[in-house]
Amino acid sequence: MAAALHAAAEHTLPQFMRVRARRQELADTWTLEIDPGGPFEFLPGQFNMLYAFGIGEVPISISGDPARPERLVHTVRAVGRTTQALAALGRGARLGVRGPYGAGWPLDAAPGADVVVLAGGIGLAPLRPALYRLLAERARFGRVSLLYGSRSPQQLLYASELRRWRSRFDIEVEVTVDTAGPEWRGNLGVVTKLLRRSSFDPANSMVLVCGPEVMMRHVATDLAGIGVPPARVFISMERNMKCAVGFCGHCQYGSAFVCRDGPVVPLERLERLLGVREL
Amino acid sequence: MAPTAGARAFNAGELDALLQALRAEGWTLAGPRIRDGAIVYDEIGGAAELPAGWTDEQAPGRYRLRERDDRALFGYAVGPHAWKKYLFPPSERLWTAVRSGRDVGVSEEQAEPPPLAFIGVRACELAAIAVQDRVFLGGERADASYRRRRENVLIVAVQCGEAGGNCFCVSMGTGPAAASGYDIALTELVSGGHRFHARAGSERGARLLSRIETRAATGDDEEAVRALLARAGGRMGRTLDTRGLPQLLQANLEHRRWDEVAGRCLACSNCTLACPTCFCSAQEDVPDLAHARSERWRRWDSCFTGDFSYLHGGSVRASIRSRYRQWLTHKLSAWHEQFGSCGCVGCGRCITWCPVGIDLTEDVAAIRSGAGAAQQERREQDT
Ligand SMILES: Cc1cc2nc3c(=O)[nH]c(=O)nc-3n(C[C@H](O)[C@H](O)[C@H](O)COP(=O)(O)OP(=O)(O)OC[C@H]3O[C@@H](n4cnc5c(N)ncnc54)[C@H](O)[C@@H]3O)c2cc1C
Ligand code: SF4
Ligand code: SF4
Ligand code: FES
Numbered sequence: 001m002a003a004a005l006h007a008a009a010e011h012t013l014p015q016f017m018r019v020r021a022r023r024q025e026l027a028d029t030w031t032l033e034i035d036p037g038g039p040f041e042f043l044p045g046q047f048n049m050l051y052a053f054g055i056g057e058v059p060i061s062i063s064g065d066p067a068r069p070e071r072l073v074h075t076v077r078a079v080g081r082t083t084q085a086l087a088a089l090g091r092g093a094r095l096g097v098r099g100p101y102g103a104g105w106p107l108d109a110a111p112g113a114d115v116v117v118l119a120g121g122i123g124l125a126p127l128r129p130a131l132y133r134l135l136a137e138r139a140r141f142g143r144v145s146l147l148y149g150s151r152s153p154q155q156l157l158y159a160s161e162l163r164r165w166r167s168r169f170d171i172e173v174e175v176t177v178d179t180a181g182p183e184w185r186g187n188l189g190v191v192t193k194l195l196r197r198s199s200f201d202p203a204n205s206m207v208l209v210c211g212p213e214v215m216m217r218h219v220a221t222d223l224a225g226i227g228v229p230p231a232r233v234f235i236s237m238e239r240n241m242k243c244a245v246g247f248c249g250h251c252q253y254g255s256a257f258v259c260r261d262g263p264v265v266p267l268e269r270l271e272r273l274l275g276v277r278e279l
Numbered sequence: 280m281a282p283t284a285g286a287r288a289f290n291a292g293e294l295d296a297l298l299q300a301l302r303a304e305g306w307t308l309a310g311p312r313i314r315d316g317a318i319v320y321d322e323i324g325g326a327a328e329l330p331a332g333w334t335d336e337q338a339p340g341r342y343r344l345r346e347r348d349d350r351a352l353f354g355y356a357v358g359p360h361a362w363k364k365y366l367f368p369p370s371e372r373l374w375t376a377v378r379s380g381r382d383v384g385v386s387e388e389q390a391e392p393p394p395l396a397f398i399g400v401r402a403c404e405l406a407a408i409a410v411q412d413r414v415f416l417g418g419e420r421a422d423a424s425y426r427r428r429r430e431n432v433l434i435v436a437v438q439c440g441e442a443g444g445n446c447f448c449v450s451m452g453t454g455p456a457a458a459s460g461y462d463i464a465l466t467e468l469v470s471g472g473h474r475f476h477a478r479a480g481s482e483r484g485a486r487l488l489s490r491i492e493t494r495a496a497t498g499d500d501e502e503a504v505r506a507l508l509a510r511a512g513g514r515m516g517r518t519l520d521t522r523g524l525p526q527l528l529q530a531n532l533e534h535r536r537w538d539e540v541a542g543r544c545l546a547c548s549n550c551t552l553a554c555p556t557c558f559c560s561a562q563e564d565v566p567d568l569a570h571a572r573s574e575r576w577r578r579w580d581s582c583f584t585g586d587f588s589y590l591h592g593g594s595v596r597a598s599i600r601s602r603y604r605q606w607l608t609h610k611l612s613a614w615h616e617q618f619g620s621c622g623c624v625g626c627g628r629c630i631t632w633c634p635v636g637i638d639l640t641e642d643v644a645a646i647r648s649g650a651g652a653a654q655q656e657r658r659e660q661d662t
Contacts, residue, residue: 012373012423016383053376053383054566054573079591094383096376240589242562245420248580249559250587252605255613260418276532278601 012243014051014096017072019089026155029122030087031063031075034097039069044129045104045236045264049244050074051096052089056082059241059259061126062100066133072097075125075157101244102263105130105208105234113232114142114200118219120149120191120211124157126236126263127210131165138170142205145172145198149191149211153180174198191215192222202227208264210236217274220267233267253279287493288500291473294352295326296491297435297463301396304487306433309365310398311358316344318358320365323398326352337444337516337627340636353399353467356443357626361555362397362404363411366428370578373424373562377572388424396433400461402454403446405436406624407555409460413618414558424577433483436461440469440507444516445627447640451519453624455511463488466504476504517627519640520647524621525612527647532604536645541600543635548581550629550637551606556622557581582606607639 021033042062051057060083064073078087089095107115107130115134119127134144146165150156156175166173174194176187187194191211207228209219216235223233239251239258251258254273256265273279289297298308302325310323313330323329335355336343347354376385400408415425439446439455448454457464462484466476476496479485551557561580566573580587582605588595596602614622623639630638 013385013387014376016376016385051564053378054564054570056564057562092381094381096383096385238590239595240587242560242580246418247415247422247558247560248562248577249582250561250580252582252609252613255616257617278596278598279532279605 012098012245014049014057014098016094017097019091019093019095020071022090025075025157026077028079028087029075029077029157031073032086032089032095033064034072034074034095036070036072036097040072040100041069042066042100042129043104044107044133045126046100046102047126047244047263048072048074048097048099048101049241050076050082050086051098052082052085053094053096055085057096058082058086059101059244059263060086061236061263063125063128064132066129067136075122075128077122099244102259103261103265105264106206107133109234110204110206110232111140112142112204114205115144116195116198116200116205116207117144117146118148118191118195118207118209118211119146120215121151121155122157123210123212123215123236124148127208128158128161130208131171135165135168135171143172143200144170145174145200147174147176147191147194147198149176149178149194149215151178153177153184153186172198190218192218195219195222195226203229205232207233208236209233209267213238220271220274223267230268230271231266234264235267235270236263237265237270238263286496286501287477287479287488288496289475289477289491289493291350291352291467291475293491293493294475297487298323298325298398300487300490301433301435305394306396307393308396308398309362311353311355313344317342318344318355320358320360320362320397329353329399330355334441335443337446337631338636339445339630339638340633342631349469350473351440351467351469353437353465354441354469356439356441356446357401357404357628359553359628359632361553361626361628362400362408363555365395365397366408366432367411367415367425367558367579368428370576371424373575373577375572375574378570392428392431394431394433395428396435398435398437400434400436400457401439401626402436402457403448403451403624403626404555405434405457405460406448406451406453407626408434410556410618410620410622410624411558413620414556417618434461434463436464436480438464438466438504438508439511440467442511442514442516443627443631445630445638446515447517447519447625447627449512449515449625450517450521450640451621451623451625456508466507468500468503468507471499471503474500476500517625517630517638517640519623519625519643521621524643525615527643528608528612531646532608534646534649536642536649537600537604539645540603540637540642541598544583544599544603544637545634546583546585546599546602547634548583549632549634551581551583552579553628553632554610555626555628556610556624559587561587582609607642610639611643 242248246260415422610622
């Protein structure tokens with residue numbers, strides 16, 4: 001009974017951890033490096049529930065390197081009460097953490113296939129751990145491409161890392177923005193445009209997608225158009241979440257509990273639902 | 280829980296002895312009693328507090344108590360309360376976090392709930408408890424609070440001799456006979472001498488029955504029980520055709536019926552709060568003024584509220600149409616995939632307690648009869 005109770009407690013009780021470092025990424029986005037007090041193992045694509053003392057608790061993806069479990073890294077865009085409080089936590093401050101939760105990116109699903117990482121805006125955060133792993137185990141995959149879109153050059157997340165990856169020869173990095181001043185020499189337009197320029201093999205590839213839901217809808221249509229089988233497309237869904245363990249009902253999407261059956265879900269499972277409004 | 284001994288029978292007057300035997304063993308009794316014009320579940324001290332001689336009249340959006348012409352103790356269907364209020368309380372504290380200096384300590388709520396004996400659980404309610412058991416205990420993780428409470432409950436079921444105006448347990452295969460999940464199943468027989476027929480469903484149920492004055496049930500008693508159940512089963516106020524229901528609803532996510540219901544639905548959440556299987560909850564953090572201490576509370580929530588599906592920038596289900604569709608498709612369709620059974624047990628509470636009398640059995644019938652038409656319409660749009 002004691003063991004059972006402990007296991008039960010694990011998923012509802014936050015553990016309080018200290019912020020080791022905080023860096024500003026964008027005007028409204030910060031990355032927190034947290035000391036987990038021991039190795040914090042996770043799968044790329046999983047998330048934690050982060051709790052700002054007395055204020056609230058929200059799902060935030062883990063954005064750090066799975067090979068370095070002694071650093072727990074989260075990138076938070078301050079959009080409301082809780083994320084503002086989290087993003088404001090300075091060095092030494094405590095926050096509650098419970099997790100990791102959910103199903104991650106199935107990087108082993110298609111050995112040897114090309115991998116396309118398609119991200120929009122803050123959607124790059126949950127994909128960064130996958131990129132770290134893809135690059136660390138580069139030989140296991142075919143071509144690797146990162147296609148990333150954001151609203152403007154000022155809103156490109158992890159800019160210095162993007163530059164570093166761009167200079168490597170074993171990953172293709174394409175970036176696009178919706179609007180930019182004359183100094184921008186890169187691509188303009190929506191991220192789906194990049195799909196056509198990229199060199200991956202639609203018939204033998206795996207596509208990992210995270211971004212706003214509208215973007216994911218377009219991506220689903222365009223990928224089907226160029227012949228990527230929906231069973232090889234994985235998207236990370238966003239839904240309101242309270243418990244993160246399948247009890248509170250808030251994250252339901254069709255018959256899926258996004259917290260438990262997702263957040264990463266094969267497009268195959270959702271295809272029919274993506275077209276239905278307000279599901 | 281297979282019956283452990285032959286069926287027994289006892290005089291109605293002996294019921295109180297059974298209840299007192301339970302109390303003597305340390306059980307707190309929760310059972311039906313009248314409050315504010317309805318039969319609700321509350322703590323009771325003995326048989327004298329049961330609603331003797333009362334019944335309920337139910338119709339869509341309507342509930343009224345009426346006096347019976349006998350002294351039946353369980354002569355009514357189900358009221359606004361469900362047993363879930365004890366197993367999954369409307370609000371409960373999960374943990375408390377306390378700050379001291381730079382450190383924070385968290386303590387989980389550990390209080391042992393008192394042992395509760397549920398008196399008068401109906402067959403559909405046994406089914407509803409089994410549904411919530413699957414939700415909270417059936418997966419990889421178990422809900423600690425639900426488990427603590429559930430392990431401390433004893434169940435005295437009472438089979439229905441009276442069907443309510445909104446009941447459809449026969450359609451859902453959940454009643455009126457109590458199949459399993461009880462410690463004792465009683466059937467109240469009024470004519471031919473006010474008495475109870477009793478069947479033990481567990482060792483402790485059998486032990487309890489041995490502590491009061493009973494006799495072996497006779498063939499006449501058994502026949503009376505059969506006749507009573509057949510009568511109740513034949514008088515269901517509602518029916519629901521469940522053939523292919525999960526697929527039917529999935530194929531009709533854009534049916535006109537959703538718009539029609541949305542025009543009447545007030546999104547008041549009454550249906551989900553009254554429903555014995557709905558399990559959704561919100562969580563709330565309650566800090567003290569000094570922000571030194573903060574409590575995490577869990578409260579019942581409903582997919583009918585606006586912020587249930589809130590994502591930064593707006594709710595996913597902004598319209599009432601989409602919320603009603605979520606409720607019905609979750610209950611009758613997605614539930615099967617999630618938990619291996621229907622989420623509706625046919626108790627009729629959502630119909631009775633809907634202020635505008637929305638009736639899910641009517642909606643399903645409308646979708647079923649209009650299904651061909653709706654699909655036709657879509658095909659025409661596609662071409
Ligand atoms: C699986 C998952 C991973 C996420 N990863 C990240 C990440 O890495 N970085 C990041 O910045 N954001 C991420 N988000 C979004 C983040 O959870 C929301 O921005 C956050 O909940 C907003 O909370 P708030 O109180 O600041 O905002 P408010 O607008 O005040 O929201 C009020 C409440 O609504 C709910 N809510 C609002 N927006 C969302 C949302 N988008 N998703 C889920 N619940 C929401 C929360 O319960 C929140 O407390 C993720 C969401 C999910 C579901
Ligand atoms: S949906 Fe209605 S009839 Fe079915 S179990 Fe819930 S309250 Fe009872
Ligand atoms: S989503 Fe709605 S219908 Fe389903 S359990 Fe929650 S409150 Fe009930
Ligand atoms: S977040 Fe509670 S069920 Fe998924």
